[in-house]
Amino acid sequence: MNEARLGRPMIPQGLKDAWEKAEASIALSSFDVALDGLREAWDDFGDKVDHANTWKLVGDAKAGKARDTEPVDRKLLRSAHADYQKALKKDPKHRAARRADSALLAELDGMGVRSTNLPALFDDGAPTVYGLLAIVVSVMLLLTTLKYLPEIKDALGLSKPWDEPYTATLTFELYADDAPNTVESFKIHASAGNYDDVIFHRIINSFMIQGGDIESGNGQGGYAAKWYGQGNQDDPTTYVVPDEFSPDRRHYVGALAMANSGVNTAGSQFYIVDKEASDSSSGEAGTHWLNGYDQNGQAKACGTQGVSCHTVFGQVIGGTHEGRDLGGLAVVDILSEVETNDQDQALYPPYIHSIEIDGNTAIMRLVIP
Numbered sequence: 001m002n003e004a005r006l007g008r009p010m011i012p013q014g015l016k017d018a019w020e021k022a023e024a025s026i027a028l029s030s031f032d033v034a035l036d037g038l039r040e041a042w043d044d045f046g047d048k049v050d051h052a053n054t055w056k057l058v059g060d061a062k063a064g065k066a067r068d069t070e071p072v073d074r075k076l077l078r079s080a081h082a083d084y085q086k087a088l089k090k091d092p093k094h095r096a097a098r099r100a101d102s103a104l105l106a107e108l109d110g111m112g113v114r115s116t117n118l119p120a121l122f123d124d125g126a127p128t129v130y131g132l133l134a135i136v137v138s139v140m141l142l143l144t145t146l147k148y149l150p151e152i153k154d155a156l157g158l159s160k161p162w163d164e165p166y167t168a169t170l171t172f173e174l175y176a177d178d179a180p181n182t183v184e185s186f187k188i189h190a191s192a193g194n195y196d197d198v199i200f201h202r203i204i205n206s207f208m209i210q211g212g213d214i215e216s217g218n219g220q221g222g223y224a225a226k227w228y229g230q231g232n233q234d235d236p237t238t239y240v241v242p243d244e245f246s247p248d249r250r251h252y253v254g255a256l257a258m259a260n261s262g263v264n265t266a267g268s269q270f271y272i273v274d275k276e277a278s279d280s281s282s283g284e285a286g287t288h289w290l291n292g293y294d295q296n297g298q299a300k301a302c303g304t305q306g307v308s309c310h311t312v313f314g315q316v317i318g319g320t321h322e323g324r325d326l327g328g329l330a331v332v333d334i335l336s337e338v339e340t341n342d343q344d345q346a347l348y349p350p351y352i353h354s355i356e357i358d359g360n361t362a363i364m365r366l367v368i369p
Contacts, residue, residue, distance in 0.1 A: 015045050022057045031065035052091035056100065059083035063104055077108060162322040166353040166365040168331050171318035172256050174360040179244040179313035181228050182258055188225035189214060189268055190355035190362060199349035205336045208287065210259055210271040211352065222268035230264060241266040245292020249312040252286045253277055254329050256314030263303040266311060274336040275329040334368065
């Protein structure tokens, strides 16, 4: 039967001849001659020599050579066992290799020699001390691998290419109880898609990232989503959200707050406090000089000379970048570090792809060029 038709690779006649010569040499106890002949076959026929028959003969030659040594070369016997195993890996039904290996293992056992230099992990089905240690180490390695799998895959270049239409996400908790009007206006704009494709027009590293100008996109416009008693009721572009300061909602890093141009002038623009922001006077992380209350819980004189107050209506609680969970502040940091000009405008502005609202949670999808 033609072996090629059966889907098996053709064995060169020269290789078959090399096997026969090796077998004859082994029968004559010329073990080194057999091994040298098989090495020459490898040079002549390459990967075709990587065959169960080859490894069985290598095992036979090594086992014979080991037994011919005084005393018996136990290390070489173990090597022969490894070669028989290679033969069985190539062809699990190779009876001659299995018989030879079984006989060798019985011989090793009778000599009190393990088939490997590695310590025994199990004895009569029960783990040895080495076995218990191996189990503990394996579990630790598994947990570590699971924890760092994304980073490992990235380092090895095994991660699937990111093919979503957005680059990153930021997840916010919204403070509907403390800033109900602000949160409502934000939700309405987000759900209506008004923030979609709106850029972050002002980015100051170690301070904040500002966006949300649904009107002009450059920081000159924006308005509340509904009338809250201020502005021309007949002109939606004049709607503003009244300030909603709370002593409990402060400008921590990752805070989501409303931009304004004075008391009760907030529209649709907002900003996110950068990860590296800090109060120069107190050293506290964040931008607390923008709070509506001081550190003692007393209302500030907002709107007076040098006193700027802004409503905090949310906080970053999570974030991803190209599918990897980095944490929200890390994503904010990526946003804050984009290249800008001397007017704090990004050369390649990141922008909002879309915002998904789920109760008092907002998931902002971002495109970062």
